[in-house]
Amino acid sequence: MPAKTLHSWFTDSVRRDPDQDALIVAGQRLNYGQLDAVSRELAARVTAATGPRPARVGLLAAGSVAAYAGYLGVLRGGGTVVPLSEDYPAARNRQILELAQLDVVLADEGKDTSLADGTGVPVITVGEDDVRRALRTAPAAPADDALDPEGVAYILFTSGSTGVPKGVPIRHRNLDAFLRFHLARYRIGPGCRMSQTFGLTFDPSVFDMFVAWGGGATLVVPSRGELVDPVGFVNDHALTHWYSVPSIVSMVRNTGSLASGSLPTLRRSLFAGEQLTLEQAQVWSAAAPGSTVENLYGPTELAVTVTAYRLPADHSAWPKTSNATVPIGRVYPHLDHRIDPHTGELQVRGPQRFGGYLDPADNEGRFHEPGPNPDPTPSTQAWYRTGDRVAVEDGELVHLGRLDQQVKIMGRRLELGDVESAIRQWGGIDDVVVIAAPGAGGEQWLTAVYSGIPAAPADLRDRLRPHLPIHMLPTRFVHLDALPLNANGKVDRQACGGL
Numbered sequence: 001m002p003a004k005t006l007h008s009w010f011t012d013s014v015r016r017d018p019d020q021d022a023l024i025v026a027g028q029r030l031n032y033g034q035l036d037a038v039s040r041e042l043a044a045r046v047t048a049a050t051g052p053r054p055a056r057v058g059l060l061a062a063g064s065v066a067a068y069a070g071y072l073g074v075l076r077g078g079g080t081v082v083p084l085s086e087d088y089p090a091a092r093n094r095q096i097l098e099l100a101q102l103d104v105v106l107a108d109e110g111k112d113t114s115l116a117d118g119t120g121v122p123v124i125t126v127g128e129d130d131v132r133r134a135l136r137t138a139p140a141a142p143a144d145d146a147l148d149p150e151g152v153a154y155i156l157f158t159s160g161s162t163g164v165p166k167g168v169p170i171r172h173r174n175l176d177a178f179l180r181f182h183l184a185r186y187r188i189g190p191g192c193r194m195s196q197t198f199g200l201t202f203d204p205s206v207f208d209m210f211v212a213w214g215g216g217a218t219l220v221v222p223s224r225g226e227l228v229d230p231v232g233f234v235n236d237h238a239l240t241h242w243y244s245v246p247s248i249v250s251m252v253r254n255t256g257s258l259a260s261g262s263l264p265t266l267r268r269s270l271f272a273g274e275q276l277t278l279e280q281a282q283v284w285s286a287a288a289p290g291s292t293v294e295n296l297y298g299p300t301e302l303a304v305t306v307t308a309y310r311l312p313a314d315h316s317a318w319p320k321t322s323n324a325t326v327p328i329g330r331v332y333p334h335l336d337h338r339i340d341p342h343t344g345e346l347q348v349r350g351p352q353r354f355g356g357y358l359d360p361a362d363n364e365g366r367f368h369e370p371g372p373n374p375d376p377t378p379s380t381q382a383w384y385r386t387g388d389r390v391a392v393e394d395g396e397l398v399h400l401g402r403l404d405q406q407v408k409i410m411g412r413r414l415e416l417g418d419v420e421s422a423i424r425q426w427g428g429i430d431d432v433v434v435i436a437a438p439g440a441g442g443e444q445w446l447t448a449v450y451s452g453i454p455a456a457p458a459d460l461r462d463r464l465r466p467h468l469p470i471h472m473l474p475t476r477f478v479h480l481d482a483l484p485l486n487a488n489g490k491v492d493r494q495a496c497g498g499l
Contacts, residue, residue, distance in 0.1 A: 003149035003176040006206075007075040009214035011036065017216055020190050024237065025221035026064055032216075034135055035069060041134035042066070042073035042126065046104060049122045054078035054151065055103040058121075060093070060111050062086055062199060063221060066126035068209070069134075070106045071200065080169070081154040083200035088469045090114045092165075096157050097121060099167055099358065149173040155358060156203055156300050159406075159414035159472070163421040167358025174303040175206065177334045177351045179214050182207065185308070186241065186268055188215030194241040195234075196221040197248070202412060203304045204272055208243055217241075231262050231287075238265045242291070245273040245411030247443035249280040263288035272296040272305055273411030275399055276326045277442045278318065281311060297328035297399060299386050300413070301366075303352040307331050309396055319394060327396035338383060339390060340368075345403055346390045347383035354384075407436040409444050410471040416446075419472050423448055426467045427460050431483055434474060435497045448474040449496040451482050 004012075010032075013020070018033030030038070046057055057074045059081055061067035074081045082100045084093045094115040097105070102121050107113050109127030116123050149172040157165035188194075194212040196219050198205040212219040226233040230252055234242065242263075249271075252258040266288040271280075276295045285293050292313070298305030309329025311318055319327055331337040335350035347368055356363045360376045367382040378384075389400040405416040419434045432450040439445045448460075457477040464473055484495040 003173040004179075005075065005147065005149055005151070005172040006153050006175060006210050007072060008147070009179060009210050010072060013213055013216040017190060020216055021218040022213060023065070023068055023219050023221070025068065025219075026223070028065055028131075030065065030135075032213075035065075035072070038065060038069035038131055038134045039072035039076055041130075042070050042106065042124075043076040045124050045126075046073060046079065046106065047077055049124060050103045052077075054080065056080045056082055056100055056155070058082045058084050058093075058097055058100070058102045058105040058115075059200060060084040060086065060105055060107040060113065060115075061126070062108070063223060064108050064126075065128075065131045066106075066108050067200065068219070068221075069131070070126065071209070074106070075153060078148060078151055080152045081200075083154070083156065084115070085199060085201045085469065086111055087199075088201075089466050091467060092469065094119075096165060099157070099165065100155055149176065154206070156201060158300055159418045163418055163425075166362045168300045168354060169358055170203075170300075170303050170354055174352050174354060175210070178303050178305075178332075179210055181332055181334065182211050183215050186211065188212065188217050188241075190216045192217035192241055193220055193237060193239045194218065195239055195243055197227060197230075197242075197244040198411075202273070203300050204243060204411075207304050229257070231257050234263050234266060240265060241268045241270070242266055242288075243270040243272070246271045246276040246280050247274065247410060249284050250443055253280075253283050258283060258287045260286045261289055264290060266291035269293045270296055272298070274408040274444065275323075275442075278321070278324050278326055280442060281318075281326050282315070285311070285315070293326075295326040295328055297388075297397075299384075299388075301354045301384055302335075302348055302386070303354065306335055306337075306348050306352060307397060319396065321393055321398045322391070323398065323400060325399065327393065327398050328390070329396055331397070336383075339392075343403060344389040344391060344400065346386045346388050346397070348386065349381065349383045353382075407444055409436065409446060412469075412471045414472055419446065419448070419468065419474070422464060422468050422472070423450070423460075423474075427463050428453070428455070429460075431491075433483060433491055433493055433496045435493060437497060445476070446472075446474040447476040447478060447496075447499070449478045449480060449483065449499055451480055454479040 014032045014036045022032040022035045023030045105123045109125045113123045152169045153172045155167050155169045196208040220237045222233045269291045293311045295309045296305040297307045307328045309327045337348045367378040369382045373379045387403050390397045416434045423432045429450045429452045434448050436444045478499050484492040
């Protein structure tokens, strides 16, 4: 069966049922035909700015019709989506603009587009009037497709240990088997109402969008207010499918609003991005008694997720793992995996594995070749080294942690060295070690242990806020006259972690 593009998964649903609800966002409801019409208009505006060649488009939009129609519009023209976050400082977005060599930026009206100042990169702004005009004037036309599955669908940037983000290009063909597997696993179709709790810079958002649209379901996007009240959001929109990072469970539980039976409409509840504890799963399962609960796992380089574990309906049959987390389950049947016998690292290859980083220099050390390969580009048989330690417990994979200093905060992957580099540069600090440790609810928090001139934590955060995304800002700052050293004369991270 030939691979399909992301856009063709959407347009197949447009052809099947154009009147079915496709998107609910910012108080607006668009059916498949309407969303197709707006995306067609935005595709035309991108083409007018860049010419007919496929373009790399920075998408500085969120929680709006423009964000989703823009995503589809870029794909329609065979272009590549490079999501940008309004929560990132303009300097970091500008860094991504330069690394990705963007051709144009598509932005919600009112967003800070200073990232493009002086670069020569044009900015297309889209407001509500533009959406209304597209809906009013778009001619009826058959849904057309970007037909090249070898094209790059999107580029996401992950934190890099040198302070330079690493670009991860994902091709349409990397996502084809992924979408087919999940559409069948979750029985997605008209009548399903799926959440979109992830920002577009975080790749589980691709699952939400294209599993929903590939099956003809409705994607429901919360406002920021609704996102901090998931129970109200689920019930107000009668959601059937939920997907989020596990830390949301702890957040809602701590507010006292996640009561037993409070999520009666849910049929499926999925979690990914960080370890899901058995305690969190228990709390959510009690709140959503009609829903299965699943733990998914996967790095961005392997196209969203590569494993899944569904907790049994009978709670007495739930697993007991060595670290009290829900297993990540088994690797999808269309992928191959191995566990390094010396380190316990999970390594994966197959159709979801990306072809290498945007900067080939970043490939070094990230792949395990089964044989000689003089080419800096990884071979198709190369295993991607996830950097995650796993163990097989009762036949299922359990995630034990990272091999390096990479962690996930608020579901976002980051390098502790990236945070340390920014603190040294912008915080006015001599030396610093950043460690991650679980908080009371099991979610990870950052602590910066530093030497040099002491400063109030609020002052340090104010210095860093223009330069670091919110999830990379330490929650605690601990001042020492000198950082502790181990027997080798290196900074003792373990000792810092006990402070």
